[in-house]
């Protein structure tokens with residue numbers, strides 16, 4: 001089963017410690033929500049996990065192996081879906097899929113078939129030949145999710161996927177995709193400000209504040225702490 005771990009990770013931007021000695025661990029089959037106010041360090045944590053941003057000190061481990069940014073094999077274990085999906089603008093959805101499949105060294109004969117099925121589910125099948133630069137933000141996001149659904153690496157890191165501008169069909173299909181992934185043993189970590197996406201969906205919540213982890217546990221545990229009077233948690237759960 002896949003695992004991801006941060007050990008004593010420090011990340012600094014200028015004079016600001018954005019992550020201050022973060023220790024965190026998760027395994028395949030878990031759905032972890034990252035919560036915290038704007039600027040708390042959620043995106044930075046996802047970027048450090050993915051190797052997109054290097055930490056000043058501390059380590060990231062994937063499947064117990066020390067992960068460094070130039071470790072291409074370990075990079076293929078995950079897919080980071082940021083604010084703006086990393087797609088080749090002049091390429092179509094199909095071209096982007098083929099390029100990423102090469103990078104991820106995935107050579108399944110039915111790749112286009114699977115992608116077409118997910119395009120249909122996300123409602124972007126008719127857009128498959130269009131350059132992604134000519135798609136709307138929500139459509140681009142759907143294309144990136146189609147690629148994720150088709151390639152299926154074992155770790156999915158998503159930055160505010162439920163505030164990505166997708167319509168109801170897109171949001172519903174994303175929830176289905178995540179549920180399917182979890183059943184297959186994928187580890188999903190997503191940041192969110194939406195308490196309704198935490199209640200009744202996430203299995204675990206990691207609350208970040210000022211670069212430290214304030215809470216790391218189940219949703220009922222978080223609600224209990226908020227009820228007990230923790231002002232920061234109470235504000236997040238409001």
Ligand SMILES: Nc1ncnc2c1ncn2[C@@H]1O[C@H](COP(=O)(O)OP(=O)(O)OP(=O)(O)O)[C@@H](O)[C@H]1O
Pocket residue numbers: 013014018036037038039040041042043044045
């Ligand atoms: N490239 C950068 N250069 C300088 N400072 C940065 C950079 N990226 C992030 N920061 C700072 O790090 C802090 C944490 O930012 P981060 O984007 O991780 O927060 P966040 O919790 O994801 O916030 P939001 O909810 O607004 O997306 C902020 O104070 C931000 O200004």
